[in-house]
Amino acid sequence: MKKSKGTPATILLLLIRGFLTCGGVEIEPSMNPVPTGETLTLSLSPAQNLKSGRWAVGESLILTWLGAQQALFPNYTGRASVDVLTGALRLTSVTVADSGVYVVQSSDPQLSTSTSITVLEPVSNVTLTVNETHLMEFNGSAVMTCSISSGSSATFLWLNGSSEVKASDRIQLSDGNSTLTIVNVTRYDQGPFRCHVSNPVSNSSSDAVNFTITYGPDNMVLTVNGLNTTSFVVGSNLTMLCSAQSSPAAQLHWAFRGETLNVTGSLLHLLHATEEQSGPYSCLAFNNHTNMFNNFTTNIDITKSPLSGSEQQAANVFLLLLLLLAGLISSFPDMSGPFSL
Incomplete structure (x- = not known):
């Protein structure tokens, strides 16, 4: 049985892998990963004085050198070169296909070391x-x-x-x-x-x-004079403010005791309010894009004003005077006796 012969590239790869890595010598890339189109330099660290050697990536030979002479393999003509003193590899106009494991090998002095390089195409036109x-x-x-x-x-x-x-x-x-x-x-x-x-x-x-997102109306709020109370005295001027979360803005109408008022918009004014204007006030909201309705009702209580503090005090004084006067009259002697006229 004949033994199969390996290809020269396979044999070379096996030879390269057979060398022991020179103690402490590493490949130092100028950048990694590398953008396409850039120039990549692979240097040895610490620096070495190599009289001969070869570079390969994967199973593909890049170049060899002996003394000052170097030979490039066809795929790398015009793109690769080596510093024949230090063994540093320079590769220009890199492509994604240049990604791989790079191996440098020398017999004088004897060393073999490798590093993995990734070449990426930059992102464009997002x-x-x-x-x-x-x-x-x-x-x-x-x-x-x-x-x-x-x-x-x-x-x-x-x-x-x-x-x-x-x-x-x-x-x-x-x-x-x-x-x-x-x-x-x-x-x-x-x-x-x-x-x-x-x-x-x-x-x-x-x-x-x-995005334009239509919604509502919802989350309605109705305030009167900006206060938290809904109780007022006769003669007050009231301003009711209605708001609703809506896109587009909701159309607002008003109603009193269930009857629609001829008022639109967010404000309803009551000037010199009377007791007859007490009752439930409703704000009605409609969004003509979502075709949704909503409403909010609050009960307004309008009552006559009680006496103020000063008015109450004056009334008390007047009442006291009346009582004193009544007491004085009752203390007069009876004028119907014998000496009466």
Whole structure:
């Protein structure tokens, strides 16, 4: 039986792997990972004085040298060179295909050492697209897709304003996190949303996208004269203010005792209020985009004013005078006796 012969490259790789690493000698890259198009220099540390040697990546030979003479293999012509004194390798215009394990081997002095190099294509042209930007709260889903024109080993990160968007019951991340889906959007999902893409050699962000989300009316509030009370005296001037959370802004109408008033807007004024104007006042809200209604009712109590403190004191003094006068009259002698006229 004939023995199969290994290829020269395989034999070379086995020979290289057969050398013991020279104690303490390491390959020091000028950068790692390396962006495509850059120049990579692989130096030996500590520096060595090598009279001969060879460089390879994986099973591919790059070059060999002996003294001042060096020979490049075809795939590296015009891109690779070696410092024949120190053995440092210089590789220009690197591509993703230049990633791999680089091995330097020398027999004078004897050494073999290696390092792993990664070449990455920088991220460029980050683009964010959406299915639609006008949605109704709890009744639609926002789908955002992030894409890049170039970039290797890219990582996708989503931001809502300055906060990172993370997966939850309503938020789905798919396609390697390049697609973000928000199910049953809420008013807090308006954005701005951005997609940030990065790899170890670069990063870039998309333009921001905002959503218009219609909602409401809800969370209604009705105040009178800006106070917490609803009790007032006859003759008071009252200003009722109604508000509702709504997008777009809700149309507001007013009603008194269930009857619609000819008043629209957020304010209702009562000038010189009377007792007859006591009762329930309602603010009615309508959103013509969501077709939703809401209302808020408060009961206003308008009563006659009691005596003030000074008025009450004067009344007490008057009553006391009346009592004193009655006492004086009762103390006079009976004028119906014999000496009466």
